[in-house]
Amino acid sequence: QQQVKQSPQSLIVQKGGISIINCAYENTAFDYFPWYQQFPGKGPALLIAIRPDVSEKKEGRFTISFNKSAKQFSLHIMDSQPGDSATYFCAASISSNTGKLIFGQGTTLQVKP
C-alpha cells in the first residue's frame, strides 16, 4: 500500500526527443506527488510537483500528467537535452503527515547528443 512503482529503470533518448517516466501508487491518501532529479555526487533536487486536484502541471520543458482514477502519474521531458541526463525519482506523501516521502525506484535517463 505504501509503495510507489516507477518505470522504466533506465531510458535512452536522442537529443530533442521526449522522455517519459511513469509511476503508479496504491495509497489513495497520498496528496502530494513530487519528482526529484539527481545528478551524480549530488542530493536529489525538486524538479516539479503536483497535487491530485489538477490533471497536469507544466514548468518549462517538464510536465507532470496525473490520472487520479488510475492512480498513476508521469513525467514528460520535452526537447530532451544532454544536460537532462540524470536519475529521476517520483515520490508520494500525505501532506498532513510527517512529510514522509515514499520514493519510486528511480529512472536513469541518458540523452544522447
Place this chain on the structure above:
Amino acid sequence: ETGVTQTPRHLVMGMTNKKSLKCEQHLGHNAMYWYKQSAKKPLELMFVYNFKEQTENNSVPSRFSPECPNSSHLFLHLHTLQPEDSALYLCASRNTGAEDTQYFGPGTRLTVL
C-alpha cells in the same frame, strides 16, 4: 553556507568503529530527515525530526542512532555497522508550516569494510 550541508562527504570505517555524520540546514526549516540510498533500491526514510522531536523511526537498527540538538543540526551516530550498511546517507529539511518540498543535502558516501 547555504541550503543543506553534510559532512563528511565520504567516510570509510571498519565494523568496530564509531563515527558520526553531520547535517546542517541554513534554511530556517523545522523538520529534518535522514534517508538511506542504496544502489538499485528506492530512497529509504530512516528518521524524522520535527521541532527537535523524533516523530518517526522507520524500523532502523539500533546501530544507527540519530540526534537532533536543535532545528538546524542533525547527527547520525554509527557503531558496529555491517558491510550492507554501505550506502549514500542523505539528509533533508523542510518547513512543515509552509510547503511540502524537502531540500536534500549532497549526502555522505559511507563504506563499511
